[in-house]
Amino acid sequence: MSTAEALAAIRNRMDTPNAKVGFILGSGLGHLADLVEGTSIDYADLPGFPHAGVSGHNPKLVIGKLEGVDVAILGGREHFYENGRADAMRVPLEVLAELGVDTLFATNACGSFLPEIPPGNLMLLNDHINYSGRSPLIGEPTDRRFVNLTNAYDPDLRARLQAAAEAEGIPLKEGVYAWYSGPNFETPAEIRMLKLLGADAVGMSTVPEVILGRFLDMKCCAISVVTNMAAGLGNEHISHEHTKASAPIGAAKLERIIKRVLPTLAQ
Numbered sequence: 001m002s003t004a005e006a007l008a009a010i011r012n013r014m015d016t017p018n019a020k021v022g023f024i025l026g027s028g029l030g031h032l033a034d035l036v037e038g039t040s041i042d043y044a045d046l047p048g049f050p051h052a053g054v055s056g057h058n059p060k061l062v063i064g065k066l067e068g069v070d071v072a073i074l075g076g077r078e079h080f081y082e083n084g085r086a087d088a089m090r091v092p093l094e095v096l097a098e099l100g101v102d103t104l105f106a107t108n109a110c111g112s113f114l115p116e117i118p119p120g121n122l123m124l125l126n127d128h129i130n131y132s133g134r135s136p137l138i139g140e141p142t143d144r145r146f147v148n149l150t151n152a153y154d155p156d157l158r159a160r161l162q163a164a165a166e167a168e169g170i171p172l173k174e175g176v177y178a179w180y181s182g183p184n185f186e187t188p189a190e191i192r193m194l195k196l197l198g199a200d201a202v203g204m205s206t207v208p209e210v211i212l213g214r215f216l217d218m219k220c221c222a223i224s225v226v227t228n229m230a231a232g233l234g235n236e237h238i239s240h241e242h243t244k245a246s247a248p249i250g251a252a253k254l255e256r257i258i259k260r261v262l263p264t265l266a267q
């Protein structure tokens with residue numbers, strides 16, 4: 001219901017809203033939305049969209065052109081830790097699917113486990129570990145809920161992103177992202193455990209959205225901006241303030257990669 005209502009609200013403001021590539025922007029990464037030429041609608045005016053929000057997020061939907069490509073940007077997300085709803089982004093993602101989005105690009109801030117991906121750098125997700133144990137598809141009644149997550153992070157998109165990063169001279173290592181529910185940061189012991197389990201970085205988002213993206217038949221990709229070494233692995237004092245302050249360093253690199261890759265995604 002909300003999805004139809006949100007679409008109606010969008011169509012009230014735009015004649016023929018459509019988009020091919022959808023973005024979800026993470027903490028401190030909202031600037032991309034400001035580069036789009038198009039229509040911006042506050043989440044507060046869109047039924048079913050998250051209304052509270054986390055500081056450092058930019059709660060608006062922007063539909064328009066970026067590098068000549070039709071995009072729809074979700075400037076902020078509701079996290080599982082806000083209200084305990086893993087499916088909080090279902091309506092916004094369904095709206096994107098209805099607008100024609102077939103490629104979903106998620107961004108987030110993360111804590112890195114790898115000395116070779118220090119703060120200020122980017123990690124391209126090649127898989128995830130859903131350490132929260134929660135799925136946004138719990139309660140979905142149809143057999144479509146049995147989503148296959150092999151190659152959830154689309155290999156072709158990853159190759160294009162690698163090529164774009166190389167062309168920009170930006171290192172882009174791949175790794176496995178662990179979704180930890182938050183909102184508290186992890187303990188050093190938890191980080192040692194996640195490392196043993198095969199993760200390379202940790203964060204509080206993205207995994208539920210990629211599951212929903214695959215559910216909606218979107219090709220998905222995600223890039224993390226490393227804002228800190230994870231708990232116990234570095235010297236910084238880990239905090240949300242630190243995340244917001246550090247994100248712009250990696251975000252500038254991410255923006256260059258996105259601008260470079262976008263035209264290749266339109267084909």
Ligand code: HPA
Pocket residue numbers: 109110111112185186202203204227228229230231238243
């Ligand atoms: N842990 C979880 N989420 C994060 C971190 C972290 O260390 N850094 C930025 N987001």
